[in-house]
Amino acid sequence: MSATSHITVTVNGESREADVEPRLLLVHLLRENFGLTGTHIGCDTSNCGACTVHVNGESAKSCTMLAVQADGAEIKTIEGMADGAALHPLQQAFWDQHGLQCGFCTPGMIMQAAWLLKENPEPDEEEIRAGISGNLCRCTGYVNIVKAIQQAAGELSAAESAPVVAAATTEGQAVSADPAAAG
Amino acid sequence: MIPASFEYVRPASLDEAIRILNEREGEAKLLAGGYSLIPLLKLRLGQPGILVDLQAVGGLDGIIQTDDDLRIGARATHRQINENPIVRETYPFIQDVSGGIGDPQVRNWGTIGGSVAHADPASDWPAALLAGNATIVVRGKDGERAIKARDFFLDTFTTAIEPTEVLTEIRIPRRAKGVGGGYSKLERRVGDFATVGVAVVGRLAEDGTFRGIGIGVTGVSPSPFAATSAEQLVVGQAPSEDLYRHAGDAAAAQSDPAADVRGPVDYKRAMVAEMTVRSFRTAVERARAFA
Numbered sequence: 001m002s003a004t005s006h007i008t009v010t011v012n013g014e015s016r017e018a019d020v021e022p023r024l025l026l027v028h029l030l031r032e033n034f035g036l037t038g039t040h041i042g043c044d045t046s047n048c049g050a051c052t053v054h055v056n057g058e059s060a061k062s063c064t065m066l067a068v069q070a071d072g073a074e075i076k077t078i079e080g081m082a083d084g085a086a087l088h089p090l091q092q093a094f095w096d097q098h099g100l101q102c103g104f105c106t107p108g109m110i111m112q113a114a115w116l117l118k119e120n121p122e123p124d125e126e127e128i129r130a131g132i133s134g135n136l137c138r139c140t141g142y143v144n145i146v147k148a149i150q151q152a153a154g155e156l157s158a159a160e161s162a163p164v165v166a167a168a169t170t171e172g173q174a175v176s177a178d179p180a181a182a183g
Numbered sequence: 184m185i186p187a188s189f190e191y192v193r194p195a196s197l198d199e200a201i202r203i204l205n206e207r208e209g210e211a212k213l214l215a216g217g218y219s220l221i222p223l224l225k226l227r228l229g230q231p232g233i234l235v236d237l238q239a240v241g242g243l244d245g246i247i248q249t250d251d252d253l254r255i256g257a258r259a260t261h262r263q264i265n266e267n268p269i270v271r272e273t274y275p276f277i278q279d280v281s282g283g284i285g286d287p288q289v290r291n292w293g294t295i296g297g298s299v300a301h302a303d304p305a306s307d308w309p310a311a312l313l314a315g316n317a318t319i320v321v322r323g324k325d326g327e328r329a330i331k332a333r334d335f336f337l338d339t340f341t342t343a344i345e346p347t348e349v350l351t352e353i354r355i356p357r358r359a360k361g362v363g364g365g366y367s368k369l370e371r372r373v374g375d376f377a378t379v380g381v382a383v384v385g386r387l388a389e390d391g392t393f394r395g396i397g398i399g400v401t402g403v404s405p406s407p408f409a410a411t412s413a414e415q416l417v418v419g420q421a422p423s424e425d426l427y428r429h430a431g432d433a434a435a436a437q438s439d440p441a442a443d444v445r446g447p448v449d450y451k452r453a454m455v456a457e458m459t460v461r462s463f464r465t466a467v468e469r470a471r472a473f474a
Contacts, residue, residue, distance in 0.1 A: 003190070005191060021188065022188075022189055022190060022191035022234065023185060023186040023187070023188055023189060023224075025185075025221075025225075044184050044225070045184075045222060045225075046218060046221075046222055046288075046289070047374070049286070049288065052288060058291045058292070059287065059288050059291055060288055060291060060292055061288045061289075064217060064218055064221045064222060064292075065217055065221070065292070066191070066214075066217065066221065066234075068191045068193075068236075069214070069217065069236060069238065071193075112287070112288070115287075116287070130287075130373075131287055133286045133287065133373040133374055134285070134286025134287050134288045134289065134374055135286075
């Protein structure tokens, strides 16, 4: 057991600190130290993208980054996407288009899609498929995932149609943890 | 999968990084994007005593063109290279290679220096650097060394960098008139390592024949290699489908593939030939367009 490092990260807008072993992976920091279990561990080999989060605005596979590498960084996870009870347009679009089957890949898909739409607000289908090529859906539900991203792209780029509120429907879905309540 | 324990430091300068490498020689590993190193640590194929993170070292990710070279800082990500205006304007071959590595998340963080220093026998950059006659610049406590790509990739995961040196820059000869490159990769699915990858960079003389040629091959031998016997067939000849096929056959003969989940030996050899032909077509088309 080596000495721990003290790190400070901003997660979904909130500054958080932890004493960690240098070998701790970012995904474990998020899930175990901070209780943000919306970020999933799938393959654990940087293939599947289920652990995708944003680090300083860029999408990253958090199973392939050390927590100490993220010291000082801004991190955004799936828990930071909704605005209170109002789903992010991508979350709503995955709901509307049935862009999930088992739901395991969904947090990573949504975070990667959010990064894609930041880089390219109006992607065509081919660009969407290339953009999520680092994210695997083991249910193979790609058709509806692509439709969901297309729906969200339209809504996000259409100047600002107010985000759809779906307060009664969040329970038990991918929007799992409230960061303020997480331990 | 949890890596074995190690210490972690984030030096603020290259000199400090080199000092640590010297003090902890044999124990220290450099960390850039981490997309090659961290999977290795998680599998415990590597157990360094200390990781030296280069993220706070400035000046390592520039991309500039001089009179002689395209110079790519070691910590430039695949994506930075792919989106760089000089690369997009003049080096479509480099753009192709950088855009085909891994997936978007890997390209956001993975770096050219990390890939090259890691020297995975199936990675893309080594083939490109061998074909493009690149130079790899490393720095140690006594200064800089420039190593030709052809003297750099020694064996599987083994390069000419000393444990106390930092890879700082990749230099690719500035594109001259009549030069064009192509890279063709066969992969089982997007984001997989290359089953076979072949890079071809050719220079056409004014009479249309090959004045120079570089062919780099990855995925089909213990280390990426230059297909020298194929190169010798091509110099001085006029481009033709027959010539490409002969070169492809020579490159296939020089390869030493292992049978694995990506295919048997004969298949891989056949694919070396085919990828060579495809890269020749692209390279010659681009060379003619850049006359």
